[in-house]
Amino acid sequence: MALRYYYTGQFAALAAVSERTLRYYDRVHLLSPSHYTEAGYRLYSEQDLARLQYILALKFLGFSLDAIRECLQTGPQRLPEMLALQKAMLNDKRAQMDLVIKTIERAEQHVLDGEESHDWEPLVQVIRVMQMEQQNDWQNKYFSPEQRAKMEEISQSAYSEEARQKLAARGPWTEADQQRADEQWGWVFSEQRRLIAAGADPASTEAQHWVSVRRDLLQQFTGGDPALAAGLGNWMKTFSELPESERPQPKLGPGIPLMSDEERIFSKRAEEIYTQQHGEY
Structure with a gap:
């Protein structure tokens, strides 16, 4: 059975991505076309499509391109570990969103109670604290407190x-x-x-x-x-x-x-x- 190949535009339409995305993935060595025509046009295969779908799935889950590249290089060995890390990160985000929703609900009740004097300072303070926690949360994923202190010192x-x-x-x-x-x-x-x-x-x-x-x-x-x-x-x-x-x-x-x-x-x-x-x- 003969292998089927797709030009860049055809492949982009098939995978529902832009041609610009394909060119970028080629440039950063995530996905390169399997073949080229004599005139230099890119040709993608069914195997390229499977690889691209894997890349898009990991990107949808929030993986960075570097993490995706590592998954592609190491194969499935580290995938469970990386999925667990990504799951933990998403759980943290969900907890933050739950806090936001509860804060909004309290603000709604504050308005519905019809109080003449609305004291918004507690709400503003909660938002400030949440923003600070979110900033700290993502930094803690990258650096330990000791590392952050060392970077600040430098x-x-x-x-x-x-x-x-x-x-x-x-x-x-x-x-x-x-x-x-x-x-x-x-x-x-x-x-x-x-x-x-x-x-x-x-x-x-x-x-x-x-x-x-x-x-x-x-x-x-x-x-x-x-x-x-x-x-x-x-x-x-x-x-x-x-x-x-x-x-x-x-x-x-x-x-x-x-x-x-x-x-x-x-x-x-x-x-x-x-x-x-x-x-x-």
């Missing part, structure tokens, strides 16, 4: 008062911010390892694309601000000088890997070539 020494004020003005770092950073930087770290393992030339198109993405992410964080750029450099220097046992690595996500000598040489050479072609930041 930040206090790395960033100037001016830089800390600018970071504070952006508002709190949310779980969505953390997940987005995990996905973006997870690709940067894994792509660098892949390029080196493949013996890629630092001047190659792929390596220069890697430099471009890495620079864009750094630019997004610093906004080109010298104080933030200096603070980030100080933070990474301090972090790298800590004994390995004292480095606060997250329980979820790709972590903060330190480059090997080979990775450092590759990165430096690729950056030099990029700078020669495009200039400084």
Whole structure:
């Protein structure tokens, strides 16, 4: 029986995803087409569809792309453990939503009682406490209290008062911010390892694309601000000088890997070539 293949548009319609999603999954090495036509068009197979459905199922359950990539690489061995962790996270969210609903019900009763003087301060206070708890809850999934204290200590020494004020003005770092950073930087770290393992030339198109993405992410964080750029450099220097046992690595996500000598040489050479072609930041 002949294998059936689908062009990108056909495959996207079949799987109910956008072509942009397929291109992104290919770029971050989650799902690549099985074949290409002589003209270079992508061709997807039934096996690709099964893999995509697995990816979409895990994404629906709230898994990050890095966690999905790990599931794909390790197979079903770690899936029960990761499902249990995701279930615990969802139970926490359900408990928070139950608290929100009870708070709303109390507010409704407050209005229905028809009191002339509405004292909303208790309700406002509850909302503030809930927001603080939600912030702490997601951070506790990534870091222990000791790790969070260590990261705060590093930040206090790395960033100037001016830089800390600018970071504070952006508002709190949310779980969505953390997940987005995990996905973006997870690709940067894994792509660098892949390029080196493949013996890629630092001047190659792929390596220069890697430099471009890495620079864009750094630019997004610093906004080109010298104080933030200096603070980030100080933070990474301090972090790298800590004994390995004292480095606060997250329980979820790709972590903060330190480059090997080979990775450092590759990165430096690729950056030099990029700078020669495009200039400084």
